[in-house]
Amino acid sequence: MNAHEGPAGRDLPTGYLLLHEGPDGEEVVWARCAMAQGLFAPPRTPRDLVRLLGCDPRGRLREALDPAGPHPVGDLSVEVDGGWGEDPHWVLLDGVRLLGRRPDPAEPHLWEVFLEADVVGCDRPPRHPPGPGARFAVHPRHGRDDGSRTPCRRVDGLYTYDPPPAPPLRLLGCASTAELREALRRPRRMRGFRGWLRALDRDGRVLRDVDLESETVRTGPSVLGGTLLDIVLEDGADDRPDPSARPVWELWHRGVPREAGLWRALPAPARREWLRLAMANRTPPPGRRAGPFRVDGRAATDEPGLYCALSEAVAGPGRYYGWNLDALDDCLRGGFGPAPPFTLVWEHLEESRRSLPGLADAALEVLRERGAEVLER
Structure with missing residues (x-):
């Protein structure tokens, strides 16, 4: 792993690279740093209350409201036409x-209808709150029409999430480069920063990049x-x-x-980070893995x-084969692991369906469309 000289001439391992984009789009290293303090986001606030008004439930939402046999709601997307002439945007729950x-x-x-959810993102935050002519539609996140x-x-509660302010990000023990020293000589260059922090493992391999804007x-x-x-x-950074x-x-x-x-024992946000690290380290596994492959549906909660x-x-283990339906479809085309035809045995599939209404069947459809034989157990 790369190292730089620390106190009293001792070498410190480089745990992070602070980078920004050069004039021609190239990566420019500003500093090699030993440690980072405040890297992890502050905890989320309590889950959000979302209220659907004037709702005509269809499909899966109608089933979920059935008092005789309620079903899981699953993840939802809310399509919002704000009524100001802007293109519709989507809010994810x-x-x-x-x-x-x-x-x-x-x-x-x-x-x-009253829902509890994590309002996790908006594909294009609106410039104005929805106006009197706004139109709303709620969709299941996964699955075809x-x-x-x-x-x-109307849908209330979509724009009320106010994350706690992130603490400052402190990069400790940084060996500066000529690019950073030049910026320090010209204070205007230091009024703001837009770039990324590249985290490295102990062998100098990239863990992943964290986008920064300060x-x-x-x-x-x-x-x-x-x-x-x-x-x-x-x-700090939203990433x-x-x-x-x-x-x-x-x-x-x-x-x-x-x-x-x-x-398997991790909560959902930590599992999502696991996938990000696997994607950042994605390489084809050595050799050809022979099937049949077995998926334990009890873990797909x-x-x-x-x-x-x-x-x-x-x-x-530790490999990448997609982190959403589109990415799974890309991986099935080859390059990140076995490409079909292969056989996949999905054990405890009904438990996956109960935990992931719509998503489990959508993943099945993608696998089969790309030539995988999926056996349901």
Whole structure:
């Protein structure tokens, strides 16, 4: 692993590279740093309350509201046409749980539905809140057109998530480059920073890149002494790993995991980070893995768990074989592991279907469309 001179001439391992984009789009290293403090995001606030008003439930949402036999809601997407002449945008809801329903006060033939969910993202944040002419529709996140598009008069709670402010990101024990020293001589260059932090494992292999954007950058003598600098980015990064992913980083820092099942006890955000690290380290596994491959549906209790299970079954422990339906489709075309034809045995499939309504069957459809033989157990 690369090292740089630390206090009293001792070599410090380079754990991180601070990079930005040069004038021709090339990667430019600003500093090689030993440690990072404040890298993980602060914990999320409590889950969000989302209210559907004037709702005409269709498909899976209608089934979920059936008091005689409620079904899991699954992850949802909300299509919003804001009524201001802008293109529609989408808001993503994860881990949706039904809290209750009642006839809509304004339109008793329709429903008012209360959901608990993580509002995890918006593909294009609107410039204005939805206006009087806004239109809303709720879709299941996964699966093809199954008649589940549910129109609503209004959806409340989509834009209320206010994440706690991220702590400053402190890079400790940094050996500066000529590019950084030139920037320090011209303070205007230090008024802001847009680039990325590249985390390395103990052998110098890339773990993954964390996007950074900060309006305020400070530098000063390092607490590690010598001629090193500490660099502080006050505004941090939206791309920081979830705090539950800390043990995942600690494990992967020792190298790509080769033991099966290490991800199974992790919560969903940490499983998602596992997939990000696997994707950043994606390489074709050595040799041809012979099937049949076996997926344990009991471990696919959430969306990232499904792709962790598929990746491990088909490509091997610590390997990558997709982290969403489009990525799975790409992997099935070859390059990141076995390409069809092969046989995959999906054990405890009904448990996957109960945990992942729509998604498990959508993944089955993609696998079969690309030539995989999937046996249901």
